[in-house]
Amino acid sequence: xxxxxxxxxxxxxxxxxxxxxxxxxxxxxxxxxxxxxxxxxxxxxxxxxxxxxxxxxxxxxxxxxxxxxxxxxxxxxxxxxxxxxxxxxxxxxxxxxxxxxxxxx
Numbered sequence: 797x798x799x800x801x802x803x804x805x806x807x808x809x810x811x812x813x814x815x816x817x818x819x820x821x822x823x824x825x826x827x828x829x830x831x832x833x834x835x836x837x838x839x840x841x842x843x844x845x846x847x848x849x850x851x852x853x854x855x856x857x858x859x860x861x862x863x864x865x866x867x868x869x870x871x872x873x874x875x876x877x878x879x880x881x882x883x884x885x886x887x888x889x890x891x892x893x894x895x896x897x898x899x900x901x
Contacts, residue, residue, distance in 0.1 A: 799859035800857070800859070801836065801855055801856065801857060801858065801893065802854075802855070802856040802857075802858065802859055802861070802862045803854070803855050803856075803890070803891040803892070803893065804852070804853075804854040804855075804856075804862075804888050804889065804890055804891070805851065805852070805853055805854075806851065806852040806853075806854070806886050806887065806888045806889070807849065807851055807886070807887040807889075807893060808822070808849065808850045808851070808852070808878075808882060808886050808887075809848065809849050809882060809883045809884060810848045810849075810850075810881055810882060810883060811881060811882065811883045812883075814848075814880075814881045814882075815848040817881045818848070818850060818881050818882070819850070820889075821874060821877055821878065821881060822840050822850055822852070823840065824870065824873075824874070825838070825870055825871070825874050826838055826839075826840055826855045827880070828867075828868065828870040829854075829865065829870065829871075832861070832864065832865055832868065833857075833861070833864075834856050834857040834858065834860070834861020834862070834865065835855075835856060835857075835861065835865065836855040836856065837853060837854060837855035838852070838853075838855075839852070839853045839854075840852055840855050841853065848885070852864060863891075880886075898901060
């Protein structure tokens, strides 16, 4: 079923020695992002086997909610700092729903 929800899976690879900085910056995004009216999910993951790569799984009520998120002070702070921490760019994948169980959100 098509919805207006926006799902994003983001891969972030830190520069060597910047793993702790990345974790700190991302953890600083989780709490404030989760309190935004349009946020349905904002979760941070790391590989089970270790390593510095981090993954964000986000779900927003609609594009307007994602746009509002990008205007929040915590997001602007994140954008100002992330370039000095990442090896390359964050890699977002915008996903479409195929079979989603919303009771788990």
